[in-house]
Amino acid sequence: MMQFVRYTAGSTPQWGLHEKDRIIPLAGMREDVTYRQLADKGFLTVVEDAAEAAPASTMSVEEVRLLAPVPRPGKIVCVGLNYHDHAEEQDEEVPERPLLFGKSGTAVTNPGDPIVLPAEIDELDYEVELGVVLGRTAKNVDAADARDYVAGYTAINDVSARDAQFADGQYFRGKSYDTFAPMGPTLVPDHRLNPHDVDVACRVNGETKQESNTNQFIFGVDRLIEYISGITTLRPGDVISTGTPGGVGIFRDPPELLAHGDKVDVEIENIGTLTNPVVEE
Ligand code: MG
Numbered sequence: 001m002m003q004f005v006r007y008t009a010g011s012t013p014q015w016g017l018h019e020k021d022r023i024i025p026l027a028g029m030r031e032d033v034t035y036r037q038l039a040d041k042g043f044l045t046v047v048e049d050a051a052e053a054a055p056a057s058t059m060s061v062e063e064v065r066l067l068a069p070v071p072r073p074g075k076i077v078c079v080g081l082n083y084h085d086h087a088e089e090q091d092e093e094v095p096e097r098p099l100l101f102g103k104s105g106t107a108v109t110n111p112g113d114p115i116v117l118p119a120e121i122d123e124l125d126y127e128v129e130l131g132v133v134l135g136r137t138a139k140n141v142d143a144a145d146a147r148d149y150v151a152g153y154t155a156i157n158d159v160s161a162r163d164a165q166f167a168d169g170q171y172f173r174g175k176s177y178d179t180f181a182p183m184g185p186t187l188v189p190d191h192r193l194n195p196h197d198v199d200v201a202c203r204v205n206g207e208t209k210q211e212s213n214t215n216q217f218i219f220g221v222d223r224l225i226e227y228i229s230g231i232t233t234l235r236p237g238d239v240i241s242t243g244t245p246g247g248v249g250i251f252r253d254p255p256e257l258l259a260h261g262d263k264v265d266v267e268i269e270n271i272g273t274l275t276n277p278v279v280e281e
Contacts, residue, residue, distance in 0.1 A: 002047075005023060007066050014027050070131075076107070076240075077232075083243060084216050103171075106176075111184040111276070113179070115279070116178060124278065125161075126258060134150065134151060134238045137236065139234070143226040146225035149225060150225070151189065153193055158244060160174055160250075197214060200269070201267045201268075218243075261277070
């Protein structure tokens with residue numbers, strides 16, 4: 001699997017390839033890595049050739065600090081109720097069109113960094129989600145062409161303050177506190193991953209809470225891009241968070257919400273495991 005990573009080895013953030021617990025720096029390439037290039041098959045071939053030619057400069061993944069692959073998304077468009085099992089656990093009908101909401105781009109945080117539980121929030125929850133990173137500007141794109149606009153895929157924890165979400169009757173506050181969008185650990189190009197057949201899981205303190213597969217999607221990545229790009233222009237570095245499967249904390253009986261000291265793992269097949277501790281403000 002071709003996994004791009006953003007990382008720092010103590011200085012400027014840079015791009016590398018993650019392979020067998022090693023990081024291959026891509027700093028010596030002709031150009032810097034961009035989301036636009038990740039959507040380009042030819043670029044991926046160039047990177048693969050360069051990586052093979054430069055094994056001497058690799059580092060262990062333990063020697064670097066992995067960073068969110070999209071530190072400053074132009075926007076994060078989130079999809080609610082996009083897995084059949086998550087709609088069922090809420091007794092919700094399968095929606096006729098995607099339910100969209102926004103999450104602040106400044107909520108993005110890195111693998112390993114804390115999810116900060118705000119003092120005024122009592123109901124902190126986790127949601128494993130496949131993140132779609134745009135590589136090209138998309139407006140009124142047909143589903144049949146939509147995948148051409150994708151740079152790649154990452155894992156997102158759509159952290160949610162349920163009390164804020166339900167009290168407000170709209171989602172922005174409950175979804176947008178700083179650190180509520182852990183992202184990573186890798187970015188896998190569209191040309192190397194089928195987004196409609198990957199296992200997704202979430203564990204809290206090692207215990208599995210969510211376990212599904214994106215074959216449960218109600219709306220696939222192509223349909224989402226068609227729908228969203230018919231509303232708003234998507235640009236390189238924008239992110240679509242594709243919704244979460246069943247098993248979220250708030251709909252458990254009794255509810256199982258996150259608390260200070262918890263450790264949350266969000267795992268997506270071929271992308272990796274994104275781990276973040278929960279820390280009180
Ligand atoms: Mg969500």
